[in-house]
Amino acid sequence: MNTVVDLLTSASEWQDIAPLLSVRELNKFYAPGKGCGDINFDLYPGEVLGIVGESGSGKSTLLSCLSARLTPDSGNVIYNSEQFGEMDLYACEESMRRVLMRSEWGIVHQHARDGLRMNVSAGANIGERLMAVGERHYGDIRAKAEEWLTAVEIDTGRIDDRPSQFSGGMQQRLQIARNLVTHPKLVFMDEPTGGLDVSVQAKLLDLLRNLVSRLGLSVIIVTHDLAVARLLAHRLMVMRRGEVVETGLTDQVLDDPQHPYTQLLVSSILQN
Amino acid sequence: MYVAVKGGEKAIDNAHALMRTQRRGDSAIAELSVDQIRQQLPLAVDRVMNEGSVYDPELAALALKQASGDAVEAIFLLRAYRTTLPRFGYSEPLDTEQMQIERRISGTFKDMPGGQILGSTYDYTHRLLDFSLLAAGEAEVAPEEANALSEALAAGNSCPRVLELLNKEGLIEQSREAGTPDEVPRDLTREPVNYPAERAVRLQNLIRGDEGFLLSLSYASMRGYGDSHPFSGEMRTGRVSVELVPEELGFPIEVGEVLLTESEMVNQFHGSKELPPQFTRGYGIAFGRAERKAMSVALVERALRAEELGEEVLYPTQDQEFVLSHTDCVSANGFVSHLKLPHYVDFQSELEMIRRLRKEQVQRTESTTKEEADA
Amino acid sequence: MSTATGYNFAYLDEQSKRMIRRAILKGVAIPGYQVPFGGREMPLPHGWGTGGMQVTASVIGEADKLKVIDQGADDTTNAVSIRRFFAHTAGVETTEQTAEATLIQTRHRIPERPLQADQILIYQVPIPEPLRFIEPRESETRKMHALSEYGAMQVKLYEDVARFGHIATSYDYPVMVNNRYMMDPSPIPKFDNPKMSMMPALQLFGAGFEKRIYAVPPFTQVESLDFDDHPFEVQSWDEACAICGSDHSFLDEVITDDNGSKMFVCSDTDYCRERVEQGFVGTAADLPIAEVGTN
Numbered sequence: 001m002n003t004v005v006d007l008l009t010s011a012s013e014w015q016d017i018a019p020l021l022s023v024r025e026l027n028k029f030y031a032p033g034k035g036c037g038d039i040n041f042d043l044y045p046g047e048v049l050g051i052v053g054e055s056g057s058g059k060s061t062l063l064s065c066l067s068a069r070l071t072p073d074s075g076n077v078i079y080n081s082e083q084f085g086e087m088d089l090y091a092c093e094e095s096m097r098r099v100l101m102r103s104e105w106g107i108v109h110q111h112a113r114d115g116l117r118m119n120v121s122a123g124a125n126i127g128e129r130l131m132a133v134g135e136r137h138y139g140d141i142r143a144k145a146e147e148w149l150t151a152v153e154i155d156t157g158r159i160d161d162r163p164s165q166f167s168g169g170m171q172q173r174l175q176i177a178r179n180l181v182t183h184p185k186l187v188f189m190d191e192p193t194g195g196l197d198v199s200v201q202a203k204l205l206d207l208l209r210n211l212v213s214r215l216g217l218s219v220i221i222v223t224h225d226l227a228v229a230r231l232l233a234h235r236l237m238v239m240r241r242g243e244v245v246e247t248g249l250t251d252q253v254l255d256d257p258q259h260p261y262t263q264l265l266v267s268s269i270l271q272n
Numbered sequence: 273m274y275v276a277v278k279g280g281e282k283a284i285d286n287a288h289a290l291m292r293t294q295r296r297g298d299s300a301i302a303e304l305s306v307d308q309i310r311q312q313l314p315l316a317v318d319r320v321m322n323e324g325s326v327y328d329p330e331l332a333a334l335a336l337k338q339a340s341g342d343a344v345e346a347i348f349l350l351r352a353y354r355t356t357l358p359r360f361g362y363s364e365p366l367d368t369e370q371m372q373i374e375r376r377i378s379g380t381f382k383d384m385p386g387g388q389i390l391g392s393t394y395d396y397t398h399r400l401l402d403f404s405l406l407a408a409g410e411a412e413v414a415p416e417e418a419n420a421l422s423e424a425l426a427a428g429n430s431c432p433r434v435l436e437l438l439n440k441e442g443l444i445e446q447s448r449e450a451g452t453p454d455e456v457p458r459d460l461t462r463e464p465v466n467y468p469a470e471r472a473v474r475l476q477n478l479i480r481g482d483e484g485f486l487l488s489l490s491y492a493s494m495r496g497y498g499d500s501h502p503f504s505g506e507m508r509t510g511r512v513s514v515e516l517v518p519e520e521l522g523f524p525i526e527v528g529e530v531l532l533t534e535s536e537m538v539n540q541f542h543g544s545k546e547l548p549p550q551f552t553r554g555y556g557i558a559f560g561r562a563e564r565k566a567m568s569v570a571l572v573e574r575a576l577r578a579e580e581l582g583e584e585v586l587y588p589t590q591d592q593e594f595v596l597s598h599t600d601c602v603s604a605n606g607f608v609s610h611l612k613l614p615h616y617v618d619f620q621s622e623l624e625m626i627r628r629l630r631k632e633q634v635q636r637t638e639s640t641t642k643e644e645a646d647a
Numbered sequence: 648m649s650t651a652t653g654y655n656f657a658y659l660d661e662q663s664k665r666m667i668r669r670a671i672l673k674g675v676a677i678p679g680y681q682v683p684f685g686g687r688e689m690p691l692p693h694g695w696g697t698g699g700m701q702v703t704a705s706v707i708g709e710a711d712k713l714k715v716i717d718q719g720a721d722d723t724t725n726a727v728s729i730r731r732f733f734a735h736t737a738g739v740e741t742t743e744q745t746a747e748a749t750l751i752q753t754r755h756r757i758p759e760r761p762l763q764a765d766q767i768l769i770y771q772v773p774i775p776e777p778l779r780f781i782e783p784r785e786s787e788t789r790k791m792h793a794l795s796e797y798g799a800m801q802v803k804l805y806e807d808v809a810r811f812g813h814i815a816t817s818y819d820y821p822v823m824v825n826n827r828y829m830m831d832p833s834p835i836p837k838f839d840n841p842k843m844s845m846m847p848a849l850q851l852f853g854a855g856f857e858k859r860i861y862a863v864p865p866f867t868q869v870e871s872l873d874f875d876d877h878p879f880e881v882q883s884w885d886e887a888c889a890i891c892g893s894d895h896s897f898l899d900e901v902i903t904d905d906n907g908s909k910m911f912v913c914s915d916t917d918y919c920r921e922r923v924e925q926g927f928v929g930t931a932a933d934l935p936i937a938e939v940g941t942n
Contacts, residue, residue, distance in 0.1 A: 099794075132801075137874060464683035464685060593783075602688070620900055629815065
């Protein structure tokens with residue numbers, strides 16, 4: 001993690017590396033104050049960006065816009081794709097966005113039931129993406145599913161169990177395995193530890209941190225939990241009422257917050 | 273023991289003969305005429321016309337008679353007739369502002385130009401069974417009173433719509449942008465519906481839709497399964513003339529008059545980034561005196577506008593594929609009732625599969641037990 | 648020709664038939680693709696064969712010989728009803744013999760006797776969308792077809808293999824047509840699926856309520872979905888037909904007494920008749936054939 005932080009501090013070294021995702025003047029409002037606006041940032045390969053703020057601050061709307069699930073009112077999201085090269089997410093064909101979603105991208109939802117097929121087995125959940133990209137050998141699909149269950153620390157004996165028989169923490173790990181099986185470049189996470197017990201959270205965070213660094217993933221993670229942000233994110237964006245009020249390196253933002261709202265956020269977590 | 277393979281044709285003929293006998297009932301009781309149905313069960317006739325999509329009280333009454341009073345069967349009969357009718361042309365848009373009003377109610381203003389007109393209604397009756405109808409039939413209305421009442425009905429004047437008052441203040445959305453020309457709506461009985469469907473198609477679908485289904489959906493949308501906070505801006509019933517422009521004439525001529533019920537709902541709207549907060553509309557219209565239907569259409573119609581108004585779509589009542597695919601009572605009845613058709617082959621396939629799965633499970637258990645025993 | 652007064656030949660007006668034929672042509676041009684068409688309301692309920700009837704009405708001519716089967720049999724109530732409809736409205740000759748029919752409208756079966764190049768098989772389809780129970784939204788399934796996103800269907804098959812050791816779908820078994828479109832073969836038993844591939848006859852599919860027509864042109868490849876290591880297979884019976892002794896046709900199970908005794912007979916009644924005429928016999932050949940349900 002330190003190497004990334006070092007890189008970030010010397011902006012000149014970035015000149016050779018193209019950003020993976022560039023967001024310019026992004027706006028999406030359901031009603032005045034409800035949504036997000038004036039969003040600008042770049043995400044570089046291997047970087048973990050945390051978006052923090054209280055509920056209703058627009059961070060989930062923003063994540064939906066970034067991950068091609070919600071068309072913004074205006075603005076651009078440029079993604080540097082392995083298959084398609086540089087592409088403007090909302091100017092390109094929908095078919096390209098859908099290909100991204102099942103190949104180069106992963107999406108981890110806060111509620112596992114939104115990201116899993118609850119009525120099919122764990123093995124089928126992991127195998128789906130493989131079958132979506134054309135895998136037709138049952139034995140191979142099953143072997144890969146077992147491999148990924150192991151990677152997320154789920155007993156392979158549970159491969160034929162349905163997610164509804166799993167604990168919350170296991171469901172979340174299964175969701176992660178389901179996303180990572182096709183080796184995505186960029187993973188979007190929406191409160192991945194929300195609703196889990198503290199001890200379960202800690203284990204999941206540890207797993208996520210290891211996977212992210214081992215696979216060199218780029219991640220955009222939305223969380224209201226500053227502890228999660230500190231543990232996973234290299235860089236933070238603080239949102240309030242649909243706007244970004246502060247950005248910076250994670251340690252910088254959390255240890256020396258500049259904006260009064262960030263100061264309030266940080267102090268409230270200290271009190272807890 | 274016998275092998276059941278023959279006899280379908282004869283069985284069908286006999287079943288239909290039996291149905292006709294049953295429909296007639298006890299022949300000691302006078303047979304019901306189509307005129308009696310039309311005159312004395314007019315609300316049933318109106319429902320059949322609405323969902324049957326034809327304004328023809330006589331044929332709707334005939335359909336009710338032929339269907340033994342089963343509304344869905346009667347609607348089906350009328351629909352199957354409608355589909356064979358040639359189309360002479362499309363009428364001019366009806367001008368409901370020119371309606372000869374027999375009843376008009378607003379829930380939003382105590383009084384307004386034209387006033388509230390109660391007309392004929394069940395609304396304030398106490399729902400107590402009137403045993404005098406059972407014993408002696410309907411009490412005669414004194415002739416003078418009857419004349420006065422029917423004159424009052426006929427004397428209804430036209431008046432502006434309530435929602436236009438809000439429109440003048442700019443507090444309610446325009447039903448369409450000023451200056452946009454009339455578009456000929458797509459005819460959903462001629463072209464397949466493509467989702468997302470435009471408003472004209474949605475309305476056509478709802479107006480043909482099952483009254484009970486729409487009533488329940490509108491109820492759900494008001495009970496929290498839908499962000500609906502409606503007011504009944506206006507509900508009016510009366511006669512409207514129908515005009516057609518024959519090609520050879522080039523100007524509109526009146527071809528008849530229809531009795532309609534129109535409902536306009538007013539809904540809150542908090543505004544979006546582009547739009548200031550204002551009221552929005554839900555619209556419903558139906559043949560005859562069909563207030564429940566018109567209001568239900570207006571409520572569901574408004575709920576289905578969620579997407580175009582930029583509201584979050586969270587409930588089935590706002591989901592046009594869910595609603596529009598399932599409104600039609602003729603289709604719904606067909607699909608449910610087709611379960612009565614033979615499914616021997618599919619069931620046989622399932623039987624074979626279940627037997628096989630059970631056999632395999634027994635084999636697996638046995639082999640596991642054997643392995644355990646061997647171990 | 649005796650036809651019903653007041654109605655056009657074969658019930659539908661010529662404009663509607665032309666519109667339906669255009670949809671059929673499009674379907675033939677894009678095998679397996681569901682073509683939306685302006686489905687008409689028919690005097691039979693949806694789900695009772697209105698789609699197949701509209702296709703039949705649009706392609707039938709005075710010289711045609713029509714056969715209608717339901718569950719493989721010519722004498723099931725709905726087959727009788729539809730055959731009468733066309734005898735009445737089009738005045739065409741009808742037949743129960745597969746060999747001499749030019750048009751065969753069917754519900755739930757493909758005849759056992761191989762069809763020929765001059766025949767057309769018309770399927771009644773209740774739900775044309777093979778992905779419907781995976782994704783109920785049509786706006787979404789349309790995209791899935793356009794982009795060949797068929798992974799979710801494979802998930803269903805995976806689940807069967809994981810739970811039962813083999814694929815457990817027994818009818819309405821999804822197929823790939825011409826390596827491009829996933830197609831619902833209508834609720835025929837998977838036993839019939841292999842007959843669809845490279846069939847010399849034209850296969851047309853009509854879904855009335857859903858207003859979709861699709862087609863498999865003659866000699867087109869139709870593959871049932873499976874896994875490389877769990878290939879598609881059809882059901883088989885330990886028994887043979889009690890009437891004609893056939894051990895290779897689809898058999899219906901008939902309960903013969905209150906104790907649940909049963910016998911098996913060909914579901915394709917014409918095929919069974921043909922075999923009996925050829926001298927084949929089954930174990931119950933001497934039993935009386937009784938009529939059912941004559942009130």
